[in-house]
Amino acid sequence: MRIVVIGGSGHIGTFLVPRLVRAGHDVVNISRGTSTAYADAPEWAEVRQVVADRERQDAEGVFGATVRDLEPDVVVDLVCFTLASATALVEALRGTGAHLIHCGSIWRYGKSRKVPIDESGSGAEAPLDEYGIQKDRIARMLKEETANGGLVTTSIHPGHIVGPxxxxxxxxxxxxxxxxxxxxxxxxxxxxxxxxxxxxHVHADDLAQAFQLAAEHRDAAAGEDFNIVAPxxxxxxxxxxxxxxxxxxxxxxxxxxxxxxxxxxxxxxxxxxxxxxxxxxxFSIEKAKARLGYAPAYxxxxxxxxxxxxxxxxxxxxxxxxxxx
The missing domain is CATH 3.90.25 (UDP-galactose 4-epimerase; domain 1)
Structure with a gap:
């Protein structure tokens, strides 16, 4: 598949992009071009780099077209923080047959009420800050989009990311x-x-595993949200x-x-x-284990x-x- 990773030069992309290349996918990384991955890997030589300032292009209303014109089978969005930005990307990709996988956060949940917290959200209070509120709104929008027959989407919600x-x-x-x-x-x-x-916590490579699994198991991941943490x-x-x-x-x-x-x-x-x-x-990872085969190593x-x-x-x-x- 052609997999476009938005923001693939950061914590998650350091592990995800080489994973996807090793699995035989055609990988395109969209970034501002101001940083490199945290750890070098030979697989990066096979990655197409596209420089784009998402914040500026979102303001101009053209970022979605930048992504769409790359003709992706899968889009992994690692750097989306507002409902408006997520909605614009969905609207640009709708009808292309692409699968959008969004990186959310466990901050979509507030204080714990009943543990482990699962994806229903019943085990936690409402999100406590604007970052968490936006991540929760994005996840709900994506789920509704797919349920209504629109773009195929998935949201993945990592714990506290750890790694070299x-x-x-x-x-x-x-x-x-x-x-x-x-x-x-x-x-x-x-x-x-x-x-x-x-x-x-969650190791960045275990998190990368979850994104890869979601990309490679489209039917199982479609319209779903997954909490991804250590065991x-x-x-x-x-x-x-x-x-x-x-x-x-x-x-x-x-x-x-x-x-x-x-x-x-x-x-x-x-x-x-x-x-x-x-x-x-x-958090519970039972849903990710059952539907995706998620098996954290750390x-x-x-x-x-x-x-x-x-x-x-x-x-x-x-x-x-x-x-x-």
């Missing part, structure tokens, strides 16, 4: 490098809340304990109130922690460890002790 090349969401639900320093050194780590709050989720306490053991340490956790935590860190780190831990999400801690090792080895994260695993 970027910082993982850490044990406190944020990107603060000082958290890793404290864990590696066995120093006290202030933990807001109960410590039982959960986060659900298990990590609690704050469990995550910290596991991470400390990587450095030959035991987690030294100090329970504090959220007010105390906010006073001990930056407003940005506190806000990101609250966003992850207040939701306290854990437990969440394995994915985080791979990411952490890459950061340390490449001088992107300094810790006082070496990993012992």
């Amino acid at each position: 090349g970027w910082h993982p969401i850490g044990p406190l639900g944020n990107l603060d490098p000082d958290v890793w320093t404290a864990i590696a050194d066995g120093k006290p780590l202030q933990v807001p809340g109960s410590g039982a709050e959960t986060m659900h 298990t989720a990590l609690s704050v306490r469990g995550y910290a304990d596991i991470a400390a053991a990587w450095f030959g340490r035991t987690a030294n956790l100090e329970p504090v109130s959220w007010d105390e935590f906010r006073a001990s860190t930056t407003a940005e780190h506190a806000q990101v922690s609250w966003g992850h831990l207040d939701r306290s999400q854990c 437990e969440p801690e394995q994915a985080v460890l791979e990411s952490l090792r890459w950061l340390i080895d490449n001088g992107r994260l300094e810790v006082p002790h070496r990993l012992k695993v």
Whole structure:
């Protein structure tokens, strides 16, 4: 198939594009041309690169035509964040016979009510921010589009993406490098809340697997939405304990109130922690396993460890002790 990937030079595309080439597909990558994949792979030499500024072309009303004129069998949209942008692409592709696969987010769900949360959404409250609201609206629009006999669509909703090349969401639900320093050194780590709050990661290659499966199983994926995460989720306490053991340490956790935590860190780190831990999400992947054959290779801690090792080895994260695993 000819598969057009929009935004294929980022986290997901780093793993997805080479996967699709190895599977024998004709791959076209649309990007602004300002960045390259996080990891090099020989398969990129076989990928056609198309430079396009989506934001500008959306404003001009021509981005959909840019994609349509490439005559795709499948379009994988990794960088769509508003209902208006998604709707414009659907309208441009309608009637072409293409299959549109949209990258959503677990942020389409709000605080957890009943876990694991499945695609019905009954296990979670409404989305909490504009990003999540837009992702939820896009997913609903796509499902309705296919149900009404229009464009064949699928939406895939990843957890917290982890992999070599970027910082993982850490044990406190944020990107603060000082958290890793404290864990590696066995120093006290202030933990807001109960410590039982959960986060659900996914390795970027497992996520890429899901996009490939959706592309190659059109009938099973048509009109569906899928939560794509690791087989298990990590609690704050469990995550910290596991991470400390990587450095030959035991987690030294100090329970504090959220007010105390906010006073001990930056407003940005506190806000990101609250966003992850207040939701306290854990998701089901049974639908993706049953309909697509999704089989994640990484437990969440394995994915985080791979990411952490890459950061340390490449001088992107300094810790006082070496990993012992």
